[in-house]
Amino acid sequence: MAVEVSRRxxxxxxxxxxxxxxxxxxxxxxxxxxxxxxxxAMTTKTGTGEAKIVPTLCEMCxxxxxxxxxxxxxxxxxxxxxxxxxxxxxxxCPRGNAGIQALYDPDRLKYPMIRVGxxxxxxxxxxxxxxAYDAILNGTDKFPGLxxxxxxxxxxxxxxxxxxxxxxxxxxxxxxxxxxxSANWLNHASLxxxxxVSGYGVTLGAYPQADLENAEYIIMAGANRAEAxxxxxxxxxxxxxxxxxxxxxxxxxxxxxxxxxxxxxLPIKPGTDLAFVLALTYVAIMEELYDKAYVEKYFDGFxxxxxxxYSEGYTPEWAEKITGIPAKDIYEIARDFMKHAPKAVYYPGxxxxxxxxxxxxRRAMAIFQALGGGIDTKGGLVFGKKLPLKPHxxxxxMYAQAEGIDVERAKGHPGYSDCAIVSGGGSWIGFRNRVLExxxxxxxxxxxxxxxxxxMNMPNTKKTAEFLKKLDLIVTIDTMPSDTVMYADxxxxxxxxxxxxxxxxxxxxxxxxxxxxxxxxxPMYETKPVIExxxxxxxxxxxPLFEITKKYDEDVQDDIADRGEEEVYKDFDxxxxxxHSQEELNEHAVSDYxxxxxxxxxxxxxxxxxxxxxxxxxxxxHVYYPDxxxxxxxxxxxxxxxxxxxxxxxxxxAKKGVDPMPTWRxxxxxxxxxxxxxxxxxxxxxxxxxxxxxxxxxxDLINENYIWINKRVAKKMGIKFGDMIEVSSEAGSTRLKxxxxxxxxxxxxxxxHGFGEESEELTWAYRSGGNDNAVIKDDIEPVYGAAVMxxxxxxxxxx
Amino acid sequence: MARYGMAxxxxxxxNCKACEVACKEENGVLLGADKHRIWVGxxxxxxxxxxLNIASNTFYPSQCQxxxxxxxxxxxxxxxxxxxxxxxVRVDPNKCIxxxxxxxxxxxxxxYVDDRTMTVDKCNFCSDTRLARGETTTACQATCPxxxxxxxxxxxxxxxxxxxxxxxxxxxxxxxxxTKPKLFxxx
Numbered sequence: 001m002a003v004e005v006s007r008r009x010x011x012x013x014x015x016x017x018x019x020x021x022x023x024x025x026x027x028x029x030x031x032x033x034x035x036x037x038x039x040x041a042m043t044t045k046t047g048t049g050e051a052k053i054v055p056t057l058c059e060m061c062x063x064x065x066x067x068x069x070x071x072x073x074x075x076x077x078x079x080x081x082x083x084x085x086x087x088x089x090x091x092x093c094p095r096g097n098a099g100i101q102a103l104y105d106p107d108r109l110k111y112p113m114i115r116v117g118x119x120x121x122x123x124x125x126x127x128x129x130x131x132a133y134d135a136i137l138n139g140t141d142k143f144p145g146l147x148x149x150x151x152x153x154x155x156x157x158x159x160x161x162x163x164x165x166x167x168x169x170x171x172x173x174x175x176x177x178x179x180x181x182s183a184n185w186l187n188h189a190s191l192x193x194x195x196x197v198s199g200y201g202v203t204l205g206a207y208p209q210a211d212l213e214n215a216e217y218i219i220m221a222g223a224n225r226a227e228a229x230x231x232x233x234x235x236x237x238x239x240x241x242x243x244x245x246x247x248x249x250x251x252x253x254x255x256x257x258x259x260x261x262x263x264x265x266l267p268i269k270p271g272t273d274l275a276f277v278l279a280l281t282y283v284a285i286m287e288e289l290y291d292k293a294y295v296e297k298y299f300d301g302f303x304x305x306x307x308x309x310y311s312e313g314y315t316p317e318w319a320e321k322i323t324g325i326p327a328k329d330i331y332e333i334a335r336d337f338m339k340h341a342p343k344a345v346y347y348p349g350x351x352x353x354x355x356x357x358x359x360x361x362r363r364a365m366a367i368f369q370a371l372g373g374g375i376d377t378k379g380g381l382v383f384g385k386k387l388p389l390k391p392h393x394x395x396x397x398m399y400a401q402a403e404g405i406d407v408e409r410a411k412g413h414p415g416y417s418d419c420a421i422v423s424g425g426g427s428w429i430g431f432r433n434r435v436l437e438x439x440x441x442x443x444x445x446x447x448x449x450x451x452x453x454x455x456m457n458m459p460n461t462k463k464t465a466e467f468l469k470k471l472d473l474i475v476t477i478d479t480m481p482s483d484t485v486m487y488a489d490x491x492x493x494x495x496x497x498x499x500x501x502x503x504x505x506x507x508x509x510x511x512x513x514x515x516x517x518x519x520x521x522x523p524m525y526e527t528k529p530v531i532e533x534x535x536x537x538x539x540x541x542x543x544p545l546f547e548i549t550k551k552y553d554e555d556v557q558d559d560i561a562d563r564g565e566e567e568v569y570k571d572f573d574x575x576x577x578x579x580h581s582q583e584e585l586n587e588h589a590v591s592d593y594x595x596x597x598x599x600x601x602x603x604x605x606x607x608x609x610x611x612x613x614x615x616x617x618x619x620x621x622h623v624y625y626p627d628x629x630x631x632x633x634x635x636x637x638x639x640x641x642x643x644x645x646x647x648x649x650x651x652x653x654a655k656k657g658v659d660p661m662p663t664w665r666x667x668x669x670x671x672x673x674x675x676x677x678x679x680x681x682x683x684x685x686x687x688x689x690x691x692x693x694x695x696x697x698x699x700d701l702i703n704e705n706y707i708w709i710n711k712r713v714a715k716k717m718g719i720k721f722g723d724m725i726e727v728s729s730e731a732g733s734t735r736l737k738x739x740x741x742x743x744x745x746x747x748x749x750x751x752x753h754g755f756g757e758e759s760e761e762l763t764w765a766y767r768s769g770g771n772d773n774a775v776i777k778d779d780i781e782p783v784y785g786a787a788v789m790x791x792x793x794x795x796x797x798x799x
Numbered sequence: 800m801a802r803y804g805m806a807x808x809x810x811x812x813x814n815c816k817a818c819e820v821a822c823k824e825e826n827g828v829l830l831g832a833d834k835h836r837i838w839v840g841x842x843x844x845x846x847x848x849x850x851l852n853i854a855s856n857t858f859y860p861s862q863c864q865x866x867x868x869x870x871x872x873x874x875x876x877x878x879x880x881x882x883x884x885x886x887x888v889r890v891d892p893n894k895c896i897x898x899x900x901x902x903x904x905x906x907x908x909x910x911y912v913d914d915r916t917m918t919v920d921k922c923n924f925c926s927d928t929r930l931a932r933g934e935t936t937t938a939c940q941a942t943c944p945x946x947x948x949x950x951x952x953x954x955x956x957x958x959x960x961x962x963x964x965x966x967x968x969x970x971x972x973x974x975x976x977x978t979k980p981k982l983f984x985x986x
Binding site for chain 1: 808810811813814815816817819820821823824825826827828829830831832843844846847848849851853856857858927928929931932935936938940941942943944945946948949950951959
C-alpha cells in the first residue's frame with residue numbers, strides 16, 4: 001500500500017525572529033535593566049554529560065501531568081514525561097514540552113512594579129518588593145492603598161475582591177482571601193465548567209470521571225479530546241478508536257480532530273444538544289432498552305420524567321428538525337449505546353458553557369448515562385477513590401463590618417436578578433456588569449488577582465476594560481505582562497512553575513495517587529512563589545489593617561476589652577498560614593503515609609504499594625495498580641446524591657424558577673439571520689487559552705489563529721486563504737486571517753480562543769490573530785450565571 | 800551494533816504535535832515552521848459540509864525514513880550523509896557543503912537547512928542525544944500522548960519492534976522507489 005504524505009506546511013507561518021534575536025527584544029521601560037540571566041538560544045540541544053533530573057508537575061494547562069526536568073549547568077534543557085503518574089500515563093503534550101519556553105520567555109515579569117502612567121497605559125516603574133508592599137498598603141500619588149480604602153469603607157473587607165485562575169497555588173492565594181475577610185471570590189468556574197460540574201452534581205451527586213480505558217461505546221458531544229487534551233482520557237481511548245475496541249460517535253457542529261478519529265461524526269446545530277439527548281432518552285425508555293434493575297433501585301422521579309418525555313413528544317423525528325441530526329441516527333445511537341451499556345459513556349466533558357440550556361443539557365446527559373447503569377462501574381462513569389491529605393493551619397477571622405457576597409437580589413424573587421444560584425466561584429460576568437452599572441450593594445474598590453486574565457478570558461473585552469478602569473486598586477500576581485497586567489497598579493512577579501514547589505495535591509479516580517510539583521531551579525530575576533509573596537505582603541499589611549478593624553468593629557472592641565489585644569490579634573494575624581515553607585507544609589500534608597514525603601521528592605508521585613505495583617510492561621506501557629485493586633466501583637453503583645438516587649425531578653430548583661426536569665424550550669432553537677454567522681470558539685492542542693499565548697515554541701506550531709469560513713461561502717464572498725477578515729458583533733470587533741474550509745457549516749464561523757492580545761510587552765502574542773472575546777457578547781445562562789459562549793451572531797468582511 | 804527502525808501505530812495519532820516540540824527541545828532544532836525533523840502529514844478534508852470524507856483527514860506522523868537504500872546517501876558528493884554503525888542515516892556537518900543534492904534526492908522531504916551551521920539537518924533517531932546517553936527511546940516516542948511509536952533494533956528478533964512487525968500488517972511509504980525505509984506504518 002502506498003500513501004502519499006505531504007509534509008506539513010499548512011496553516012503555519014514562520015517565526016521570523018532569529019534564534020538570539022528573540023532574546024534582545026521588548027526593550028521598553030517596563031523591562032529595562034534586563035539581566036543576562038535568560039539569554040540563551042531558544043532551543044538547547046541536550047547534552048551527554050552530567051545532568052540533574054527533577055520530578056515536577058506541568059502547569060502549561062490544568063491537567064498537571066508529571067514531568068521529569070533535565071537540568072544541565074543550572075539550565076533546564078528538556079522536559080520528559082514521568083512514567084510513574086497514573087493520571088498522565090507517561091506523556092507530555094506539545095505544551096508540556098514547551099514549558100521551557102515559559103521559563104526562559106524574555107518577556108517575563110521580572111521585578112515588582114508600580115504604575116506611573118494612566119490606568120491601562122502599561123507604564124510602570126521597577127521597585128523593590130518592600131516598596132511594592134508599601135504601595136499596596138499606603139498607595140501612591142496615582143492610586144489609593146488598602147489602608148485608605150478600608151478606612152473609607154469602614155472596614156468592609158468585601159469592597160476588595162479576589163480572583164484566581166486554576167492552578168495548584170490557587171489554594172495558597174485562597175488562604176490569603178480567607179484571612180483577608182472579603183466575601184467576594186471569583187474564579188474561572190463561571191467561564192468554564194460551572195454548569196457541567198453542577199449539572200452532574202445535582203443529578204448524580206458528583207462530577208464523575210469517564211473510564212475511557214474500558215468503555216466500548218463513547219458519545220463525545222461538544223468535547224474535543226484530540227485537541228482539548230485531558231489526561232488520562234485522551235491517552236486512554238484514541239489507542240482504541242477506528243475499529244479497535246472503542247466505537248466513537250462525535251457530535252460537534254464543526255469537523256474537529258476528534259471527528260477525524262470517530263466512527264461517526266454528527267454535525268449538530270449549535271446549542272441543540274439538549275434536544276439530541278432528550279430524543280436518545282425517549283428511545284431508550286420507549287423501547288425499554290434501559291437497565292430496569294438499576295432504574296428500579298437508584299432512580300428518583302423516573303415515572304415523572306418518562307411521562308414528561310412522552311407528553312412533550314421528544315421523539316427522534318422531533319429532534320431531527322431541531323438538531324439537524326437524522327432521526328434514524330438517533331434511534332441507532334440510542335440502541336447501540338444501551339446495547340453496550342454499562343460499558344458505554346456519554347462523555348460529560350469539561351468545557352465552557354456554550355448555550356443557555358447547558359445546565360439542563362448536563363442533567364439530561366447524566367440521566368441518559370444512568371439509564372444504562374453505567375455509573376460507578378468499569379467502562380462507564382466512575383467516582384473513584386481519593387487519598388486524603390492533612391490540612392494545615394489557617395486563619396479565618398470574623399469581620400463584623402464585612403458585608404456578604406455582592407449579589408443583587410431582585411425584589412419579590414427567591415433567586416437573584418441575573419441567575420438562580422450563585423456558587424462559590426461567583427458569576428464573573430454578572431459581577432463585572434453589576435460593578436459597571438453601579439448596581440452593587442456596596443462599592444467594589446479593589447482587586448487582588450492571581451494567574452488570571454479577565455481581559456482575555458471572558459466575553460466582551462470592552463466591558464472588562466471599563467470595569468478594570470473603575471477599580472481604585474488592582475494588584476496582580478502573574479508571570480507574564482498580560483493584557484490584564486497592563487491595568488494593574490501594583491505588579492507582583494511570580495516565578496514560573498519550574499521555579500517553585502507548590503502545594504501537594506491528591507488525584508482521585510480508579511487509580512488514585514498523590515503528586516507534587518518540585519522546584520526544578522531557583523527563581524530567576526526577583527520573582528517569587530506565591531507563598532513567599534504572601535508571606536511578605538501579610539507581614540506588611542496584617543497589623544495596620546487590624547488597626548482599621550479595631551476602629552470600626554465593635555465586636556473586636558468588646559473582645560479586646562475581654563481578652564486583651566494580643567490574644568484577639570492572634571485570630572486576625574494574616575501571616576499565620578504563610579509562616580512555614582511549602583516543603584514543610586507538604587511533608588505535613590502527607591505525614592499519614594509512611595514513606596510518602598521521600599517518594600514525592602524522589603519520584604514526584606506516591607500511592608500506597610507503588611513500589612510493588614508500578615511496572616513497565618512494554619516500551620510504552622506501564623501498570624500502576626493491579627486490575628483487582630482499581631477503584632472502578634466504590635459504592636456498588638449507588639449515586640452520591642443525598643438521597644442516593646439519580647435525581648430526575650428536582651422540585652427544589654423549581655422554586656427558583658429553574659425547570660425541575662430537563663425541558664426543551666422554543667427559545668433554544670438555532671437560527672442565524674441572513675448575512676450573519678454564528679460565532680463558535682474552542683481549543684486546540686497547541687495552546688491553553690491566553691495562558692500560553694506568548695510561548696515562542698508554540699507559536700512555531702501555530703503562529704496565529706485563523707477564522708474558519710465555509711469554503712463555498714468564502715468563494716462567493718471573494719475570500720481566499722490568508723485574507724484579512726474583520727469579524728464584528730454588537731460587542732465589538734477583531735481581525736484575523738481567513739481559512740476557507742468545508743469543516744464548518746455555511747452559516748457558522750470558528751476561531752480558536754486565546755489569541756489577539758493587545759499588550760505590547762508580549763513579543764509573540766501581541767496582535768497575533770484575533771481575540772474571540774472582543775466579539776462574543778456577554779450572555780449568561782440563567783442557573784449559575786455562567787458565560788454563554790455560542791450565542792453570538794457576527795458579520796464578516798474582507799479588509 | 801544494531802539496525803534501528805521505528806513502527807508507527809499511526810491510527811493513534813491525534814495531530815497534537817507533541818513529537819515535534821519534544822524533538823526540537825531535545826535536539827536544539829531551530830524555531831521556524833520549515834525547520835523541523837519531524838511532522839504530521841495531513842490533507843485538507845474531502846467532501847462538502849456536512850457530507851465529509853472522514854478517512855481523507857487521516858494523520859500520518861512522519862520523519863526521516865532511515866532508508867536501507869537511501870537516495871540521499873547515494874548522491875552526497877562529500878560523504879557527509881552516511882550510515883552509522885546502527886544503520887541510522889546521519890549527516891556530518893563538518894563535511895556538508897550545502898549543495899542540497901540530498902534535499903532534492905529525498906523522496907520524503909525529510910531534510911531542511913540549519914541556518915546556524917549552514918548545513919543540512921534531519922532526524923537522526925536522537926543518536927547524539929538520548930541514544931548517546933544510553934537511553935532506549937527517541938524524544939518523539941517518549942512524549943507521545945497516544946503512543947504512536949515503537950523504536951528498536953530490527954536485528955534483534957526479541958525486540959518489541961521485531962515482534963510487532965511479525966504480528967501486524969504494515970506498510971512503508973513509496974515502496975516502489977526501492978528505498979527500503981525503516982519506518983513502518985502499522986495497520
